[in-house]
Amino acid sequence: MSRVQENISSDGRLGEIFFKYRDYSPIPLILILLIVAEPTVLFASFGLSFIFFGEFLRLYSVSFIGPKSRTRTRTLGQKLIEDGPYGISRNPLYLANFFICFGFACYSGKIWFVVVASFVFYVQYHYIIRFEEELLSREFPDTYFSYCERVPRLFPSALPDFEKLRMPENFFLSLRTEKRTLSTICVVLVFLLIFNS
Numbered sequence: 001m002s003r004v005q006e007n008i009s010s011d012g013r014l015g016e017i018f019f020k021y022r023d024y025s026p027i028p029l030i031l032i033l034l035i036v037a038e039p040t041v042l043f044a045s046f047g048l049s050f051i052f053f054g055e056f057l058r059l060y061s062v063s064f065i066g067p068k069s070r071t072r073t074r075t076l077g078q079k080l081i082e083d084g085p086y087g088i089s090r091n092p093l094y095l096a097n098f099f100i101c102f103g104f105a106c107y108s109g110k111i112w113f114v115v116v117a118s119f120v121f122y123v124q125y126h127y128i129i130r131f132e133e134e135l136l137s138r139e140f141p142d143t144y145f146s147y148c149e150r151v152p153r154l155f156p157s158a159l160p161d162f163e164k165l166r167m168p169e170n171f172f173l174s175l176r177t178e179k180r181t182l183s184t185i186c187v188v189l190v191f192l193l194i195f196n197s
Helices: 010-020 027-036 041-070 092-107 111-139 144-150 171-177 179-195
Strands: none
Touching (some): 010 111, 027 179, 041 092, 092 111, 092 179, 111 144, 171 179
């Protein structure tokens, strides 16, 4: 057993469970969304903007972290990623997930659903991030803590300097890794259109 697999706290263990099943935990919210959604032009436009921005941020982030973003284990990469979006948020993939979740919640046209979805997202990703922070602090003790001091956990502390953000060598390679998320977004949008036509 490696040192990153030892001494995981109770919060970390709960986060590991959420992490392992994070592709399936949104299903109840999606089913509720399909039942209660009554989108208006304003709410639908607002929601779609967040969804598309969130998926763009996911593609951008995945292009730096690579296929390991899809792992279901405690396996970490060989180095701490601090480049690109990881220079403005320690968890840009989860920030992107928030925008997608918030976008679908806005699309519903129901303020109460926005509140419920945001709360569920917060609880789940609070523990997932705690789990990952424990692993990273053990795997990269020399660099992770200084990285945490420089870069906020989730939401950037200020708007990034877009001129200084590095683009990946091949942005479109991340599409292969993202095909499941892209497919899910498209399927949910199609069902929303069908249910509300």
